[in-house]
Amino acid sequence: MTNQNISYMTAAAVLSVTLAGCAADSGSAPAAAPGPQGTPGSAQGCKADKLEDSALVGKTESEATALLAGCRWRIGERDGEQFMGTMDYWEDRRTLGIAKGKVSWVKRG
Structure with a gap:
């Protein structure tokens, strides 16, 4: 085999694997990752619902994130x-x- 043939075969293999990966469908959409957008209140609610919004001001971002879970x-x-x-x-x-790194304001809506 020549180097050119090996290059073509490698390119074809990579293309085949790429297309096969794109064609694979698990049948369901991936779950949305939790994060800055947060999620709707759970059955037990969230800790921040028991506080005034102004109580978040001055807290670190990680403290506020924990309260807003x-x-x-x-x-x-x-x-x-x-x-x-x-x-x-x-x-x-x-x-x-x-x-x-600290909450400076909170708005609703």
Whole structure:
């Protein structure tokens, strides 16, 4: 075999594996990863629901995240960089402003 034939065979094998991987379908959409957007309140609610929103101000981002577990929330701004929001309104959703690692403001909706 020549080097050119080996190159063609390698390219064909890579293409076949790539196409096979793309064609594989598990039949269901992947679950949404939890994260900054948060999730709807769980049956037991979230810790932050028992507090005023102003109680989150001054907490570190990790402390606020722990309190907001099970709540709808998102980061609206971090150190002056604004993040894209959505036009939908959720009364129970909190949008946080973070400055130097701490919550500086909280808005609802």
